[in-house]
Amino acid sequence: MPRAIYTPAAPKPIGPYSQGVIAGCFLFVSGQIPLDPTTGALVEGDFKARVRRVLDNVKAVVEAGGGSLRDVVKVTVYLRDIGLFQEFNEVYREYFQENPPARVVVGVSSLPRGADVEVEAIAYVCREGP
Numbered sequence: 001m002p003r004a005i006y007t008p009a010a011p012k013p014i015g016p017y018s019q020g021v022i023a024g025c026f027l028f029v030s031g032q033i034p035l036d037p038t039t040g041a042l043v044e045g046d047f048k049a050r051v052r053r054v055l056d057n058v059k060a061v062v063e064a065g066g067g068s069l070r071d072v073v074k075v076t077v078y079l080r081d082i083g084l085f086q087e088f089n090e091v092y093r094e095y096f097q098e099n100p101p102a103r104v105v106v107g108v109s110s111l112p113r114g115a116d117v118e119v120e121a122i123a124y125v126c127r128e129g130p
Contacts, residue, residue: 002021002022002023003021003022003023004018004019004020004021005018005019005020005021005022005027005061005064005065006018006019006064007019007060007061007063007064008037009037009060009063009064010032010037010057010058010060010061010064011032011033011035011036011037011040011057012037012040013030014035014112014113015112017030018030019061019064020061020062020064020065022065022125024126025124025125025126026122026123026124026125027061027062027065027066027067027071027122027123027124027125028120028121028122029058029061029062029065029120029121029122029123030061030120031076031078031112031118031119031120032054032057032058032061032118032119032120033054033111033112033113033115033117033118034049034050034051034053034054034057034115034117035053035057035113036053037057037060042113042114042115047084047087047088047116047117048087048090048091050115050116050117051087051088051091051092051117052091052094054117054118054119055091055092055095055119058072058119058120058121059095062121062123062125065123065125066125066127067123067124067125069095069096070098070099071123071124071125072096072101072121072122072123073101073102073122073123073124074101074102074103074121074122075096075101075102075103075104075119075120075121075122076103076104076106076119076120076121077092077103077104077105077106077117077118077119078105078106078108078111078117078118078119079105079106079107079108079116079117080107080108080109080110080111080115080116080117081107081116082105082107084116084117085105088105088117101121
């Protein structure tokens with residue numbers, strides 16, 4: 001049976017959804033935008049700071065589900081400005097240094113709360129052996 005994941009280390013959902021859901025061996029992380037989990041406000045500053053906040057939010061949900069970023073197998077990225085692809089990659093490399101997950105990047109016209117980046121992820125969280 002699927003199990004919802006919630007953590008105060010990631011922003012509260014801004015709609016009727018869970019931060020993440022574990023189904024079998026997989027953890028599905030809902031799209032994360034650059035919201036500060038403490039204030040619920042969009043992070044100010046440069047684009048790279050917003051990407052770090054998004055990836056920290058993804059990391060928090062994965063860890064709350066018993067995994068780590070090494071367990072992430074698929075990432076979907078939504079960028080309002082596809083011209084920021086290289087800047088996104090510079091930060092992304094900091095989080096996924098070895099064996100990066102499969103990924104797609106999609107240019108979109110808008111995102112919730114006027115965000116310019118959103119990331120969703122799938123992690124494999126089954127553990128083998130004792």
